[in-house]
Amino acid sequence: MTHTLDARRALVGGGGALVVVIAAFGVAALFIVLASKNPFDTFAVLFGYTLGNAIGFSEVVVRAIPLTLAGLGLCVAFRANAFNIGADGQIMVGAIVSVALGLALPGWPSYFAVPLSLLAGALAGGLYGALAGHLRARYNASEIIVTIMLNYVALQLLAWMIRGPLQETMAIFPRSDALPPSASLDVIIAGTRIHEGFYIAAAAVALVYLLLNRSALGFAFKVVGLSAPAARYGGLKDRALIVLAMGLSGGLAGLAGSIEIAGVHRRLQDDFAPSYGITAIAVALLARLDARFVPLTALLFGVLHVGSGAMQRQIGIPFPLVWIIQGIVILAFLYLSYMRGRARAITPEAV
């Protein structure tokens, strides 16, 4: 009994993330075999296309920027034991507000317009996340359900915006006008699409690391996440902390959405960040909620997303294989944290 528990603990601990990745690729290989293809060829294409040449890799980096930001946001919420499944909605709301502001400020100098519109997007995403946090803190409404539902609200809001108030002047496609250059992020490496959002994401990694691992607020998040009664006893405001964690989490997702538009698409359109918010869950979990590892796991999922196109073209393995890998990562971590909970429950402490 003790032996198996120790094994479970070890799996949840250090090497767990690697085991999960290998297992996920193993299962993916199984599906590839089922599709009568060679998994080794498939993975060779997947990695060759993304890591074997500079352009492919630059696309991975472009994809990793929003995944890093949204993944960092989820680290904040998950640390406080608030299961923010709504990064997708927060990304969209952030993008909408930031584009609306960017379009409304033509002619402003970019050192003013860019930060302002990005901040507005972050704020909007933050409020959207804090709303779910408030409902959890005040009415004990499951933030999981609420954030999932708010994703659909945001999706419809976006669809309406680009067909209504924010639709392009020509009114042909369901999309907004292009942001003026003064409200856009510049490319930082010529010949690629890597943009200034890279710096913002890098700074966010450092800031979120300091927040979660070194600041009093991060400590408070952790305590609340582990035990709300202990937090109250310690003099922490457990409810306010949940709202704040959800707000910061949504804020980072909103920033991710704003940056994705200002740096890549330059205009609002349907599906500009397809399920980035769900991918960000896998990013955060695989990084074991440690901000320092988020860029790495974001790059890994960037590889999967970017490489899956080539995989589809050259081998004929359809894109959803990536979703299978992603799903396995999430399920594996849910299982592991469940097991960890059980291991704790089984371990007899005092009577």
Add this chain to the structure above:
Amino acid sequence: MPAMTAPILSLTGITKRYPGVVANDGVSLSLQAGEVLGLLGENGAGKSTLMNILSGLATPDEGEIVLGGATMRFHAPKDALEAGIGMVHQHFRLVPTLSALENIALGDPRHTRGRLRLRPLKARLEALASELNLSVPLDTPVGALDIGSQQRIEILKALAREPRILILDEPTAVLAEDERDGLFRVVKRLAARRVAVILISHRLDDVFGACDRAVVLRQGRVAGEGRVADLSREALVRLMVGGDVAAPSRSAEHAIGAPLIEVENLTVRFGRGDRRLEDVGFTLRAGEILGLAGVEGNGQHELIDAITGLAEPASGRVKHLYARPGDARLSALRAAGLAFVPEDRHARAMVPALSLSDNVLLTRLREPAFRRHGLVDRRAALALTTSLIERFNIMAPGAGAPIGTLSGGNQQKLVLARELSTEPRVLIAAQPTRGLDVRTVAFVQERLLERRDAGVGILLVSSDLAELWALADRIMVVANGRLKGPIAVAESSFAEIGHWMSGS
């Protein structure tokens, strides 16, 4: 009265150890068919462990269970069920959206394997219920029923499996007065049908209302047992709270100072049935230990929460004279010099997954001593924790180890060390020695006396009267929704306080 025949159940020398705690220490007891046995004891006395062993949730390290002449070894709850031991848990295990009938069918494969066969079960349950005069609506969703009905459903659920022994865990804790009488009648009828009943409780009224015999556990051992007809309330209280120990010697005289906390007309609600502890008033002074005695679950917990600002009282006032008036939040009181050792160590006083040093930070996070450049100064916390480990002789691998890996006694030492490390002016300590070994108990008590002599005002909540008697200058008692006292220990007697605690 059951005739003295071979017992249906006998436990011999049951011992169960958990890290740092001996939960059951050589417990022996026996039970006759048709007998109602009251199992009494404070929280942590070992009742739950013993019943977990009997119901297959835990296996004993030593000892023997003989049931109906055969030696038993239960590995899972199902083994105990099959052997004829039914259990009604204190917290009901019912699906609120299902009817009583469905709930009862749920746990029993005879009715659910393949397809649901509810009709024969319903007929059987109706017969059983009418035989026992147990009024249970079988078809209403359980969630729509009151607590008493839910409990009767639990009982019926256990009886549907025709147990030889029925264990009722704190069955009266959730019931109102009249519901309790109804329960006792059901218990008597069961006994008449030769079912042996074990009724777990820490309420004396339950013993006198329903039981033939009582066994009292204290600190994992059988403290005493006897036929209820031969027992007095005072004798039972003495067994429960340790009054059979010779009253310990009183400490020397010392100066008592200015008032620190004034409680006026305070009323708090507690328990599930909206019970109240009403009109509480007392003053805690510097340099004294004021003891709050009482059988567990009489509102002490809620009273302390109201005093420490963790919960709103129903009415009344608490004045913290050492703090700035107006701000009664726990964090503000702490900053003004309050320290608080809550009774529920695992749920509140610490976070088991965090390190010792992070657990020290738990209540001291706001202090400038633990901040550097706006960030948490972990090094300062580690340094303090390391010195606390040394000063309090805490057995731990280091300040960075998760506190959950320590034994209960060492965890409590760290909590106490942390609370005393702020040099408090007021200390509220609830059950600070519960579940600890003798040496640690003495250590904790010495620290309390040391602080009292240094002028700290200490409110000590304990259900161990011997402890209060040894430490407190004045004692007050909660019983039956009222506070009695405080009375100076010098002017009272051990018997008088015990009498108050028994609620008479």
